[in-house]
Amino acid sequence: xxxxxxxxxxxxxxxxxxxxxxxxxxxxxxxxxxxxxxxxxxxxxxxxxxxxxxxxxxxxxxxxxxxxxxxxxxxxxxxxxxxxxxxxxxxxxxxxxxxxxxxxxxxxxxxxxxxxxxxxxxxxxxxxxxxxxxxxxxxxxxxxxxxxxxxxxxxxxxxxxxxxxxxxxxxxxxxxxxxxxxxxxxxxxxxxxxxxxxxxxxxxxxxxxxxxxxxxxxxxxxxxxxxxxxxxxx
Numbered sequence: 001x002x003x004x005x006x007x008x009x010x011x012x013x014x015x016x017x018x019x020x021x022x023x024x025x026x027x028x029x030x031x032x033x034x035x036x037x038x039x040x041x042x043x044x045x046x047x048x049x050x051x052x053x054x055x056x057x058x059x060x061x062x063x064x065x066x067x068x069x070x071x072x073x074x075x076x077x078x079x080x081x082x083x084x085x086x087x088x089x090x091x092x093x094x095x096x097x098x099x100x101x102x103x104x105x106x107x108x109x110x111x112x113x114x115x116x117x118x119x120x121x122x123x124x125x126x127x128x129x130x131x132x133x134x135x136x137x138x139x140x141x142x143x144x145x146x147x148x149x150x151x152x153x154x155x156x157x158x159x160x161x162x163x164x165x166x167x168x169x170x171x172x173x174x175x176x177x178x179x180x181x182x183x184x185x186x187x188x189x190x191x192x193x194x195x196x197x198x199x200x201x202x203x204x205x206x207x208x209x210x211x212x213x214x215x216x217x218x219x220x221x222x223x224x225x226x227x228x229x230x231x232x233x234x
Contacts, residue, residue, distance in 0.1 A: 030087030031176035073224035095137030150188035152227035
């Protein structure tokens with residue numbers, strides 16, 4: 001953002017856009033949860049409020065020490081080298097911003113993330129994605145491109161806006177630890193939390209049996225997260 005623009009007169013940093021006004025973070029910058037589906041509003045560095053609060057939590061967050069490693073069944077993964085406290089904001093999903101209707105023409109959809117909260121390649125039946133936006137980190141991005149799926153995730157995804165107008169479909173997708181995470185544990189989130197419900201509502205759903213004997217939807221990808229409550233597919 002240009003340094004010569006006028007600062008805003010906003011009420012407080014990191015506010016939710018719905019009424020009543022709430023703050024999505026505590027005083028130490030830990031995410032308070034319960035706000036999925038609602039955009040969190042953060043001030044920008046030129047805001048008149050930042051000099052007194054300094055609370056640009058997502059914009060200044062980072063995973064201090066991480067390790068990219070080869071998992072047993074899910075390709076590359078990422079884990080933290082130090083303990084992470086519940087609510088810690090770790091960063092955001094970054095990459096090339098494209099229109100969602102361009103996703104089918106990509107060489108690979110493996111590293112695409114739809115900005116309505118679901119991975120586009122996992123929700124191709126959702127027509128609302130056609131006019132939305134998707135982040136593609138196939139050729140650019142950060143450590144978050146290596147985060148794998150789990151049916152029992154230790155990360156929560158939430159939306160943050162600070163340099164765009166709210167409600168324009170281009171919110172940043174941020175990650176926060178939803179429980180204390182010990183050093184060395186793989187960082188994972190649920191790629192598509194509503195997948196099971198979507199499949200149940202889908203008319204004439206067809207199924208197939210995997211090599212492991214699982215019965216999953218024909219067009220679904222088998223899940224190897226290993227969680228106790230694994231639903232079997234992504």
